[in-house]
Amino acid sequence: MALRADGDSPSRNEPFRWLRDRRTVVFGRSLDAFRGFRRPVYAIAIGRLVNVFGSGLVYPFASVHFHLQVGIPLSLVGLGLLANNVATAAGTALGGYLADRYGRRPIMVWSMALSTLTLSAYALVATAAQFVAVATAAGLTVGLYAPASQAMTADLTDAAERERGYALLKVASNAGFGTGFVVGGVLYSFASTAIFVADGLTSGVVAAVLLAVLPRVHDGRATASLADSVDAWRRAVTRPRILALALLNVGFAVMYAQMQATVPVVAAETLSLSSAQLGTLYVLNPAVIVLFQMPLVAAVTRWRRTRGLVASAGLWAASFLAIMAVPGVPRLVGVALVGVFLVVRTAAEILHAPLATSLASDLGRAAERGSQLSLLEIAKRLGMGVGAAVGGVFFDYGLQHLLWPLLVAVCVAIALGLLALERRLSSAENGSVPVSSSD
Template structure:
C-alpha cells in the first residue's frame, strides 16, 4: 500500500474488473482513433470532404446526448448507462463493416458519438460512487493515465494491422474495436456491486455504493447553481485548450511555421509519456490544495505554453523544436493538473441525486468545444500564426477571473476533501 500511495494510485480492491474494462475500452479506442477519417476514405471510398461533413454532422446531432445521458444516470444509475453506451458502440462499429452509403454512415457516426457522450459522464459518476472518500481525483487521474496508455498501445496495434492488411486491416481494426466494447460491457455488467460497500446510518447496514439514488430534482435545479455555471465556463475554456493539442498544433507546426512533419509526432509522444507516468503522482501531490487554485495554476501554465508555441521561429529547425518541446512539457503539466481536478470539483458540487445531470452538462461543454474548435482554430490560423494562441490565452485569463470568484463562494469540502464527501 505504501508504494501505491507514493505513486498516487487509489485503493482498487474489489474494483479491478472496472479498471480492466477501462483498459480494454481504451485499447479498442486506440485501434480506431488514428484512422477515424482515413477509414471512411480508404476503406469505403468516400471523398475526404464528404467524410468531414459526415463527422461534423454527427457531432452536431450528438450535442443533446450529454444532458440526456445525465438524466438517465440519475434515474437508472451510472453502471447501466455505461453498459448501454458500450453496447451502442458494439452495434455501430459492427454496422460500419456492412455499409458504405454516406447517409447510413452519418446515422452510425451519430449513434457512435451518442455512445461516446453517454460513456464519459457515466464513467465519472460510477467512479464517484466506488472511490474511497477523498480519493476521487486519484481515480480520475488513474483513469486518464490508463486510457492514454491503452490508446497509445491500441494505436500501435492498429497501425500494424493497417500497414500489413490494407483495406482488410481497416476492417480488422473496426471489428476489434467492436469486440473491445463488448468485452468492456460484459466486465462492467458482471461486476459484483456488493464488492464495494458504504455504511449507512450507524454502519450496521451496508449497501452497494453503486445503487442508483432516486431522482428528486431536474436540470432547473442544476442551472440555478450559479457557482456551477461558472465552473462550466471554465470547463469550456479548458476543453478548447485541450483540443488545441489534436486540432491545432500539427497544422501550426507544419503549415504555419513550415517545420518538419516529424516534429508533431514527437510532441504527441512526449505528451503521452508524461500523462501515463505522471498523472497519478501529480494528482496526489495537489489533492490537499484548493481545487479552484489548482485550476488557476493550470490556466497560467497553459498561457505560458501558448506563448512558447507562438514564439517558435520558422527558420531554425533545432531551436524551434526545443521551444516546442518546452511548450509541450508546460502544456502537459497544465493538462495533468486540470483534468482530474475539474472532474473532482464538479462531482463534489453535485448532490448525489443530481450527479448525472451535473456531469451531463460538463459533457455538453466538451461537445460544444469539439464542434466549435476546428472551425475557429483554422480560421484564426489562416489570419495569423499567433492568433489561435492569443485567443486561447485570453480565454484562460477569463477563466482565472471566474476561478478567483469561485474560491470565495464554494464551501471548503467542495474545494478540497477536508471533509469526506
C-alpha cells in the same frame, strides 16, 4: 583519510545513496496512491484502459485521414467533429439523467455495446455527409458513458480519496492512449480503415467486462414518475455554481480540441511528419500522464481546487506559445517545440481533469451526481466541438498564426473566472485541507 565523527569512513557513493533512497521513497508513495480502492474501481479503470486503447488507435490520425486521404476539406472535418461533440453532449445529458434514474451499471454497458457499431462505421466513410452522420451517431452512443462511470466512481470512493480515484482513471486512460498511438501509427500505415474497426471492437470488449463484474451500487429512482425525475434533473443542472464551472469547462475543452484538430495538421503539413512519427511523438502525452498523474495530484492535495485549475490554465497558455513558434524554425526545432507543447499541455490536463471532476462531484447531493457530472461533460464536448470547428476555419482561411494568441487570451479569461468562482465555494467544496500545527 579523515574519519567521520561516527567512526565510519565516508563513501564516495553517499550522494548517490541519498538519491537512490529518495527515489525509492517517491516511487513507493506513487505506488501507494494506486492502492486502497474497492475492486469495482479497478474494474472501471481496466475497462477505461481497453476502451481508450481503441480511441488511441484513431485519435491523432482521424483529422489527417479524413482530410488528406478521403479528401474532405478541413473545415468540414471540423464540422463533423463539432457534430460529434454536440451529439456527445446530447448523449451525455441523457446518460446523466438515465444514470440517476436507472443506475450507473446498465447505462455503462449499453453505451459500450452500441458504440461497437457506431465507431466501426467510420471505416465506411467516403464523403463529408457520411462523416458528419457517423460522427453524430458515435457521439450519441459514446456520450451515455461518461456521467455514469464518473458517478459510479464517486459512489465507490469517499471524499478523501475521490481525486485519487479520478486520477487512477486518468492514468488508465492514458496508458491505453499511449499504446493505441503506437499501434495505430503502425496499423494506419498499411491498413488505414482497420483502426476504426478495432476502435469499435474494444467497446464491445468493455461492455462484456462491465456486465460481468460491476455491482449495482446505485439503483436510481426508477419508481419516481417521469415528471418528478425530469424535474429533479432540471434542478440538479441549473444550480448557479455548477453552471459557472461548466462554462469554464467549455474554455478548457477548446484547449483540448487543438491536440486532435489542429496540432496534427501543423505536424503533418509544416513539419512533414509521417503517421508513424506523429503517433510516436504523441506518446509523450500518455507517458507524462502515466508517470506524473498520481504524484502531481498528490502534490496539490492541500491546494484549493480552483488554484490548481488556475495553474492548469497557465500551463495551457504556455503550450500554445510553443506551437506559435513552430513556423519558420528548422524542422528539428519544430519537432522539439511540438514535443514541448505535448508535455506542457499534458501537465495542464493532469491538473484539470481530476480537480474539475472532483469539484463538480462535491457541489451537489450523491443522487444528483450523474446529472451534474453530465453537465460538466456536456460543456467539455461543446468546447471541443467549438475548438475543432474554429481551429479548422482559422487554418482553411490561412489565419492559423492568429489562433494561438487568441487561445492564450482565452486561458487568461479562464483563470480570472476561476478566481471569481472561488469566492462562492466553501473550503470543503473547494478541496482545501486545513494544515495542522504539527505540519
